[in-house]
Amino acid sequence: MGTRNYRRKTSHSEHGPGDGGRTGSWRVERPVIDQSLCIPCKRNKEACFICWLFCPDVVISRTIPPKIDLEYCKGCGICAEECPTKAITMVDEAKFSDEVKDKE
Amino acid sequence: MNKEFIEIRWHGRGGQGAITAAKIVAEAAFTSGYAGVVMAPTFGTERRGAPVMTSLKISREKIYDLSPIETPDIVVVLDHLLLKEADVTSGLKPGGIIILNTPMAFESYSFKDYRLATADITAISVEAGLPHGMVNTGIIGSLEKAAGLLGIDILLKGIEEEFRTRKPEKNSMAARIAYERTVAGG
Amino acid sequence: MHIIENGNVAAALGVKLCRAAVIAAYPITPQTPVTERLSEYVEAGEMKAEYIHVESEHSALAVCIAASSTGARTFTATSSNGLLYMHEQVQWAAGARLPIVMCVVNRAISAPWNVWNDQQDSISQRDTGWIQMYCADHQQIIDSVIKAYWLAEKVSIPIMVCYDGYILSHTYMPFDVPDQERVDTFLPPFQPDYALNPKEPANLNTVTLPDVRMDVKGELAHGYMEIRYLLHEDLRKTLAVAADAEKRFAEIFGRGGDPYLEPYRCDDADYVAVGLGSITYQLRVSVDALRKEGINVGVMGVRFYRPFPDAAIAKALKGKKGVIVFEKALSYGYEGALASDLKSALYEHLAGTGHLPLVQNFIAGIGGREIRTDDLTQNFRAATRSRIAKEPVWIGLKL
Numbered sequence: 001m002g003t004r005n006y007r008r009k010t011s012h013s014e015h016g017p018g019d020g021g022r023t024g025s026w027r028v029e030r031p032v033i034d035q036s037l038c039i040p041c042k043r044n045k046e047a048c049f050i051c052w053l054f055c056p057d058v059v060i061s062r063t064i065p066p067k068i069d070l071e072y073c074k075g076c077g078i079c080a081e082e083c084p085t086k087a088i089t090m091v092d093e094a095k096f097s098d099e100v101k102d103k104e
Numbered sequence: 105m106n107k108e109f110i111e112i113r114w115h116g117r118g119g120q121g122a123i124t125a126a127k128i129v130a131e132a133a134f135t136s137g138y139a140g141v142v143m144a145p146t147f148g149t150e151r152r153g154a155p156v157m158t159s160l161k162i163s164r165e166k167i168y169d170l171s172p173i174e175t176p177d178i179v180v181v182l183d184h185l186l187l188k189e190a191d192v193t194s195g196l197k198p199g200g201i202i203i204l205n206t207p208m209a210f211e212s213y214s215f216k217d218y219r220l221a222t223a224d225i226t227a228i229s230v231e232a233g234l235p236h237g238m239v240n241t242g243i244i245g246s247l248e249k250a251a252g253l254l255g256i257d258i259l260l261k262g263i264e265e266e267f268r269t270r271k272p273e274k275n276s277m278a279a280r281i282a283y284e285r286t287v288a289g290g
Numbered sequence: 291m292h293i294i295e296n297g298n299v300a301a302a303l304g305v306k307l308c309r310a311a312v313i314a315a316y317p318i319t320p321q322t323p324v325t326e327r328l329s330e331y332v333e334a335g336e337m338k339a340e341y342i343h344v345e346s347e348h349s350a351l352a353v354c355i356a357a358s359s360t361g362a363r364t365f366t367a368t369s370s371n372g373l374l375y376m377h378e379q380v381q382w383a384a385g386a387r388l389p390i391v392m393c394v395v396n397r398a399i400s401a402p403w404n405v406w407n408d409q410q411d412s413i414s415q416r417d418t419g420w421i422q423m424y425c426a427d428h429q430q431i432i433d434s435v436i437k438a439y440w441l442a443e444k445v446s447i448p449i450m451v452c453y454d455g456y457i458l459s460h461t462y463m464p465f466d467v468p469d470q471e472r473v474d475t476f477l478p479p480f481q482p483d484y485a486l487n488p489k490e491p492a493n494l495n496t497v498t499l500p501d502v503r504m505d506v507k508g509e510l511a512h513g514y515m516e517i518r519y520l521l522h523e524d525l526r527k528t529l530a531v532a533a534d535a536e537k538r539f540a541e542i543f544g545r546g547g548d549p550y551l552e553p554y555r556c557d558d559a560d561y562v563a564v565g566l567g568s569i570t571y572q573l574r575v576s577v578d579a580l581r582k583e584g585i586n587v588g589v590m591g592v593r594f595y596r597p598f599p600d601a602a603i604a605k606a607l608k609g610k611k612g613v614i615v616f617e618k619a620l621s622y623g624y625e626g627a628l629a630s631d632l633k634s635a636l637y638e639h640l641a642g643t644g645h646l647p648l649v650q651n652f653i654a655g656i657g658g659r660e661i662r663t664d665d666l667t668q669n670f671r672a673a674t675r676s677r678i679a680k681e682p683v684w685i686g687l688k689l
Contacts, residue, residue, distance in 0.1 A: 010402065011402030022189075023154075028119075094237070127294065131294055134294060141462075141463060142462070142463050143461065143462040144457075144461040144462070167463070168571035168572060168574045168575060169571070169572050169574075169575045169663055170457050170568055171572060171661060171663050172660060
């Protein structure tokens with residue numbers, strides 16, 4: 001059939017950000033990392049990254065500090081649940097002012 | 105607005121209770137003699153927090169057309185942040201009414217072709233003793249103030265009936281306060 | 291008593307009123323709320339029924355087959371791929387002559403994936419020997435469930451009560467919930483001609499040979515072909531029994547009319563639109579609009595799809611200039627299923643009489659593609675001007 005024809009005649013989705021839309025808008029709670037508890041931050045070392053590992057949407061980066069992509073983070077809370085040092089807290093999205101949100 | 109056939113589109117977030125609000129209005133309309141009421145939520149995969157729409161059609165006659173509302177007479181926006189995420193005025197009839205839950209002043213908005221009604225339902229609900237974010241009963245009061253469709257008493261009664269096991273007086277208080285405080289433009 | 295609820299609740303209430311004794315169902319969008327609601331009724335003691343958890347739709351219907359064989363009134367519900375998953379059992383239930391009632395909440399089938407409404411799921415099962423009823427609103431949903439149990443138990447054939455996913459299942463509108471006493475009057479307890487009984491063990495639906503053969507009693511038992519013929523013959527006889535059901539229902543509940551068709555402004559119409567389910571109500575708006583333009587049109591909903599009420603349809607459409615079939619399914623590789631069946635009925639009854647209308651087939655709403663009333667009206671109008679094509683015309687395609 002040829003790849004182009006195949007794509008026309010079937011439903012075909014390749015990986016890439018944003019296929020589900022700007023899912024960050026779904027968030028009711030936002031994960032916030034306390035760097036004083038976060039292992040890679042404290043040790044300045046590429047270690048742990050369990051939050052990155054468990055995030056079902058791969059919106060956390062393996063960086064020091066880990067960065068959460070708020071464009072897509074849905075606020076599921078799994079990172080906070082799994083963090084071994086409880087460095088991540090889920091905070092009510094409403095607490096973040098419009099000003100801060102506009103900057104994102 | 106043609107009071108024989110009214111189309112209202114509600115914009116909320118999944119889990120916020122737009123469907124319940126629309127249902128209360130639908131029941132009140134039916135009891136008031138509107139033989140046709142049809143209420144339909146967004147169809148499909150939804151999650152808590154995602155923008156959703158609910159449509160409510162009210163008619164003196166039975167409604168046979170269940171297709172989505174294209175030109176609403178009224179749009180109800182349960183969360184002002186949705187103005188950035190959804191085209192809430194899409195299809196709104198010229199002169200149509202927008203009911204908006206917002207902490208910002210009425211004067212800070214300019215919707216040229218439409219009539220705006222605002223209230224800080226989030227704050228009013230808390231004042232009435234409800235948890236933060238429960239705005240779906242308060243908004244009914246704003247709707248009635250702006251559109252004057254059914255009479256506030258029948259709506260308050262409907263709210264108390266729907267919420268009879270879940271703080272009925274506080275929910276109807278939120279609607280009552282919203283009804284009094286809603287600023288509605290001409 | 292009138293309530294405002296969604297179509298799934300209407301279905302669940304119907305099942306509750308009919309005192310179903312065994313419920314086995316697997317959740318699938320958009321049917322899930324039916325099963326949830328029924329499980330709540332059972333849990334709360336409002337229904338005296340066994341709610342059996344199963345791990346698939348195939349098992350759900352298998353459980354219903356077993357339970358129904360012992361004389362229990364059973365219910366299941368499904369949609370789309372769930373119906374396809376149980377297809378083997380669907381065929382089985384009909385061949386086993388069991389009066390199971392199943393709600394099919396119409397949803398598109400895969401591939402590709404889609405959770406929204408069209409009617410391919412139930413239409414793809416039209417050859418299985420099940421009776422199929424289609425509902426255009428919530429009143430019809432609850433009433434059809436009640437009628438279905440009476441009818442199924444009368445003719446010993448399972449029934450699918452079909453209604454549009456989301457458009458009806460998740461939409462709220464007012465409908466009357468009949469009271470329990472009246473339902474009990476209409477629908478007595480299930481009394482099967484035969485029920486499996488440990489005291490008299492038997493083997494049901496055993497292997498049959500191509501030809502008839504003697505049974506253990508020395509009698510000539512029906513072979514496969516006879517058993518299958520009798521299913522078909524009884525299905526054809528069901529048309530008359532369905533008319534009885536409708537009459538009986540009207541006597542007890544005060545509403546009802548034509549058992550097979552729901553016409554609107556068809557008497558003096560030159561062109562009649564035909565369809566299944568909620569689209570036929572939406573077409574009423576198109577009919578009213580075109581009538582205002584001076585075009586004599588009507589719309590006819592088909593309530594019974596199988597057995598196909600060919601004589602009634604041909605009688606209703608005799609002498610019309612054109613019949614325009616709007617449907618949400620097709621027999622891939624040819625044309626719309628309803629259009630095909632309709633043409634066959636018209637040909638059978640009207641060929642050579644000079645009263646044979648032309649048929650135009652439209653396909654709409656596949657995979658939940660929005661059906662705008664204006665588009666229906668436009669296409670309906672165009673079809674009254676001339677026959678557009680022999681092949682089905684797809685409305686709203688965006689190639």
